[in-house]
Structure formats: structure tokens, C-alpha cells
Amino acid sequence: MREIGPGELDPYQQGCPTRRILDLIGGRWTVLIVGALGSATLRFSDLLRRVDGISQKMLTQTLRALERDGLVIRTVTAEVPVKVEYRLSAAGLTLTEPLKALELWSIDHFAGIMAARRDHEIPDST
């Protein structure tokens, strides 16, 4: 994939908004983390538990990216054991709507897709 400069912005191809946002939420974890946060405020360890299967590395990495892009707000409270909380920003909160639509679609079409996948090729039915 070509590198695209900061000021550059192709008409409607490589560097179009959709493409760049797709790179942002492209990871398997981003969407799940945003969904887990919703309108709640969660600690690092909470997220680690709620987003089942994520490693601490990926959680950190994804949260950092979301924070950098202004979708997640990180708050550190300097207590004895450090307390770090994450919540969606106003912008991040707006993202939950289209994602919710996608989630509903997934639930609606899950069975159909799995059926299509199963039927796609019955290895050998003589």
C-alpha cells in the first residue's frame, strides 16, 4: 500500500476518507472495544475481561490508536495502585450508532451466512 502524505487527498480513491477510516477500525479489536465501552467508563482490566480473548498487548495498542484519533479519552488517577479509565469521546460516541447497525445486521444474517457457507460445497455427495 502506497504511503500518502498528510496534505495529500486523492479525489475518491486510495486516500479517501472511507479508506482511511477503514484502516482505523479495520483491526478485529477496535469495533469490539468501542462496543464494550459504549457509554460506560471502564478500567483497563475491565476491558481486558469484557473483550473476551484480547491480549493485553492488543488492548493497549488499540486503545492508544483510538486515543490518538480522539475517539477515546484516557484518564489516569494517581492512587496507590494506579487507576486508568477509558471512555468514548463525543466523537467516539457517534461511532457507536453505525456500528450498532452493523451489529444488528450481523445478528440478522448470521444464520443465513453460515448456512450458505455450509451448503457452498458438499465435498462429495456421490
Add this chain to the structure above:
Amino acid sequence: MREIGPGELDPYQQGCPTRRILDLIGGRWTVLIVGALGSATLRFSDLLRRVDGISQKMLTQTLRALERDGLVIRTVTAEVPVKVEYRLSAAGLTLTEPLKALELWSIDHFAGIMAARRDHEIPDST
């Protein structure tokens, strides 16, 4: 990532519909291909041109996956140079709606995100 059997379906964790669908449309190309197709019928070479930057390998691979899952229909016409056309199935067509919502969100928030990313750390302002 653990493997999940066909009949298995965790309550709301690893194997939930959203998770599996995310794996499906997770690739950077799936969404773009579905968007390129829309309600149109396109040939392989058309798609190769419209989805800017995709390699022929990834186009084939992604189309195969979409076909397997019943979202895309592949039609072969045995002419002298073979003609292969792709279009969205009824199910595939329903996917364009939530994706469109996501696209609108991207356009709306693109500038803001890029700004946040830029401001996130001014390397050194003395």
C-alpha cells in the same frame, strides 16, 4: 484465537455473530468491494479498476469468500474471452445499508480525526 466448532455458539463472547461477521468483513477489501458493486453488476476487470489499489489476488480471494457466504453471485458466460460477472445477492444488498452509514460517518469525522491525530503530540514545542 481458539477454533470454534460449527454447532458451537458461545453465549455472547468469542463466537458471537458480531465477532464472526467482523472476521468476514474484517479485511480491508471486503467493504470496498461490496461498496463498488452496490446495485450494479460488474466484471472482474471492472472491479479491479474500480477498487483502486487492490491486487488481482486479493480481489479473487475476497470475491470467493463473499460468494461462499452467499453475499455475492458469480455468473460465468462462456464466450470466446470468458466473461465473469459479479453482483450482490439479496442478502449482500442489505449489507450496503449499514455500510453506507459507516461511510457517512467516515466522511463526517474524517477531518476531526486527522486533526486529533496531528495534535496528539507536537514532538517538541520547547
Add this chain to the structure above:
DNA sequence: CGGAATCCGATTGGATACTG
């Protein structure tokens, strides 16, 4: 508690060459 750092296997995906 909330990470950072390192190691390293698995997967992704482009480039290229060949085929019916």
C-alpha cells in the same frame, strides 16, 4: 494495576509468472 519490551510463529498480501 497498567502497562512496556522482547521474542517469535502465523497470517496477510503484493509481485510475478503461467494457464484455459
Add this chain to the structure above:
DNA sequence: CAGTATCCAATCGGATTCCG
């Protein structure tokens, strides 16, 4: 035209260890 096949570099991402 519409692929298939192979090679290989880069990235992803889990496991583990260490730190303030």
C-alpha cells in the same frame, strides 16, 4: 479475460517477562 500458483516481505498478534 479471469483467474491459479508460487515466492517472499511485512505486519499481526499471542506469550512471556519486567517495571513504576
